[in-house]
Amino acid sequence: MKQLSPIGPEGAIFHDLLIIPGHSEKPLLDGAIYIKGSDIIDVGTLAEVESRNPSSPKVSMKGYLACPGLVNAHTHASMSFFRDLGHDRVLPTTPGNSMIEDFFFPSEKELTADLIEPLAYSYLVDGLKSGVTFFGDAYFFARGTCQAIDRLGVRGAVAEHHADLGGPLPAGRELWKKTKAWIEDWDFPTITPVVYAHAADTVSREFMNELNDFAVQNQLPFHMHLSQTSGERDRVLTRERMSPVAFAKECGVLRPKTLLVHLLSADEQDIKLLADSGATAGLCPVSEILYEHAPLGRQFVEAGIPIALGTDCAASNDGSDILNEAKVFGLMLRMQGLDHSKSSPHFLLDTITKNGAEALGSPWVGAIKPNKKADIVFMKTGLGVEPQSDPMVNFFYTMGAKQVRHVMVDGQWVLVDGELAKVSEADLRDQFIQALKEIKSRTNLPMTVPTA
Numbered sequence: 001m002k003q004l005s006p007i008g009p010e011g012a013i014f015h016d017l018l019i020i021p022g023h024s025e026k027p028l029l030d031g032a033i034y035i036k037g038s039d040i041i042d043v044g045t046l047a048e049v050e051s052r053n054p055s056s057p058k059v060s061m062k063g064y065l066a067c068p069g070l071v072n073a074h075t076h077a078s079m080s081f082f083r084d085l086g087h088d089r090v091l092p093t094t095p096g097n098s099m100i101e102d103f104f105f106p107s108e109k110e111l112t113a114d115l116i117e118p119l120a121y122s123y124l125v126d127g128l129k130s131g132v133t134f135f136g137d138a139y140f141f142a143r144g145t146c147q148a149i150d151r152l153g154v155r156g157a158v159a160e161h162h163a164d165l166g167g168p169l170p171a172g173r174e175l176w177k178k179t180k181a182w183i184e185d186w187d188f189p190t191i192t193p194v195v196y197a198h199a200a201d202t203v204s205r206e207f208m209n210e211l212n213d214f215a216v217q218n219q220l221p222f223h224m225h226l227s228q229t230s231g232e233r234d235r236v237l238t239r240e241r242m243s244p245v246a247f248a249k250e251c252g253v254l255r256p257k258t259l260l261v262h263l264l265s266a267d268e269q270d271i272k273l274l275a276d277s278g279a280t281a282g283l284c285p286v287s288e289i290l291y292e293h294a295p296l297g298r299q300f301v302e303a304g305i306p307i308a309l310g311t312d313c314a315a316s317n318d319g320s321d322i323l324n325e326a327k328v329f330g331l332m333l334r335m336q337g338l339d340h341s342k343s344s345p346h347f348l349l350d351t352i353t354k355n356g357a358e359a360l361g362s363p364w365v366g367a368i369k370p371n372k373k374a375d376i377v378f379m380k381t382g383l384g385v386e387p388q389s390d391p392m393v394n395f396f397y398t399m400g401a402k403q404v405r406h407v408m409v410d411g412q413w414v415l416v417d418g419e420l421a422k423v424s425e426a427d428l429r430d431q432f433i434q435a436l437k438e439i440k441s442r443t444n445l446p447m448t449v450p451t452a
């Protein structure tokens with residue numbers, strides 16, 4: 001495990017930086033950030049920051065760009081055991097089904113709580129090494145995901161999977177009772193608890209209302225897949241005689257602090273309902289292209305619906321590189337004919353920082369600004385990415401995960417020189433391999449388990 005000097009009690013001013021602050025603010029070409037404890041205290045030129053915080057230790061970061069820790073708003077990190085295996089599963093074996101029902105559910109039936117933490121390591125490590133400091137995760141046995149996030153020293157908004165009508169482990173109210181007790185006694189200080197309904201076709205009206213009421217009463221974010229496939233749309237039309245989005249509206253789910261993911265089978269009427277609601281659309285372009293079709297990006301942007309990007313899971317998007325996802329999304333919006341001014345780099349940055357953080361009830365991250373948490377990614381610039389004539393364009397279309405060198409979360413180093421700083425990667429890998437062996441023995445998935 002590599003180390004950079006920890007920040008002392010007096011804090012430190014990091015300077016000589018190209019800073020991408022977020023919140024549509026212009027890049028600072030020769031900027032400084034004063035960090036103390038877990039917070040960003042001040043941002044500006046070195047002269048400004050030093051004059052306001054005299055005698056603070058200084059650390060030159062010449063040759064580095066600093067951007068806010070990136071937010072991957074929709075993940076199922078423990079699904080890493082499906083990596084590579086989803087690519088040829090697009091066509092359903094049962095009419096009306098998708099890869100979700102035909103491929104994921106039968107294997108997921110074999111999961112147990114002990115496997116979730118080690119299975120999450122691969123996806124989380126890939127995310128952290130590409131600048132993700134915040135994961136909006138939802139999955140079975142979610143305490144295991146929280147433990148994995150905690151072990152790496154990153155941050156998140158995590159939810160237990162709930163469904164009472166379908167899916168591999170439809171536990172319904174019995175599980176919900178336990179989840180409520182867990183939320184009331186929440187023990188992960190850097191992780192926000194979230195209420196999660198799997199999808200409109202796997203959650204009944206009564207249960208959806210109950211989940212949503214609890215989220216509203218406790219001011220918790222609400223996260224769900226909605227209109228994720230044409231099969232879901234058909235099933236909800238049959239059951240409720242309305243679209244999944246209209247059903248979600250009737251249940252009170254369309255409101256600020258809700259993240260509605262995929263929306264692939266939404267129609268014009270649905271988009272109108274979403275536009276007036278304040279809810280955020282969670283889009284995962286790479287995953288969606290792989291298992292159904294490109295998301296309705298242009299329509300959502302033109303309707304003014306806030307968008308937060310996610311990478312979904314390793315079954316349908318093999319990595320957790322959210323900066324790459326934003327690049328793909330930016331290119332996709334151009335292909336869909338969106339006015340270029342509406343898919344600017346500032347707009348794209350919001351989709352992988354501010355929008356996801358706000359939808360997932362964590363507005364204290366997502367920007368390099370005073371009073372935000374010190375979650376910062378330091379990326380190496382230099383010959384391979386020069387000239388940086390427009391730093392925002394350069395950030396999205398030239399730079400990438402390979403430039404991520406150091407990452408700080410809550411004022412502490414979690415990645416140094418590209419290596420994990422809080423935990424041994426070799427240890428994580430050993431535990432991951434053991435968990436892979438176990439799930440392979442239970443499912444016969446055609447995976448290749450790496451050798452230790």
Ligand SMILES: [Zn+2]
Nearest residue numbers: 074076225312
């Ligand atoms: Zn998903």
